Amino acid sequence: MEQYLLPKELDFEHLRFCLDNYSSKSIFIRDCGGIRDDGKYHCEGLEKVNESLEGRVLDFKKDSYGLYILIDSDEVFHFPLKYYDSGFNLSYERFELSKDGSERIILLSRGFDPYDSTLPEPRTSMLRHVIDNHLFELSFKGRIDLEFHSWKYKPDWKYWKIV
Secondary structure, eight states: OEEEEOGGGGHHHHHHHHHHSSSSEEEEEHHHHOOOTTEEESSSSSSSEEEETTTOOEEEEEEETTEEEEEEEEEEEEEEOOSOOOOOEEEOOEEEEOOTOOEEOOOOTOOOTOOOSSSSOOOOEEEEETTTTEEEEEESOOOEEEEEEEEEEETTTEEEEEE
């Protein structure tokens, strides 16, 4: 699935805009592995939150103690924001029909135009980030619209803005 970099300084503005203007599908949070209570290292992450958001209200609040994720006004996760050094990525899930008639996901490298007319419309958009050693994914129905923001590294690494 293709990913588009978003500038860190717009993260919470982007998050608020998406929650207010797009239909959220699910939230997924897991740690990125590490030393467990038994003292052993585990490379696989432990799932912390995996919730469908159909018919529910996802929200967040941010203060000097971190980022709080809320579902139906109940706190489900807290990020202290101690290890937060880059911005969100926006990913699109696009599918194409294979020769046998089944669907398969399209995997693209960086540098693609999100509005390339040869590609099918995204079914799902996902805001993704690693914050405080936790993978944070929010999925939304359909396409979240983007526009060019600035260059990270020419010619393939761009920052995009959610509009």
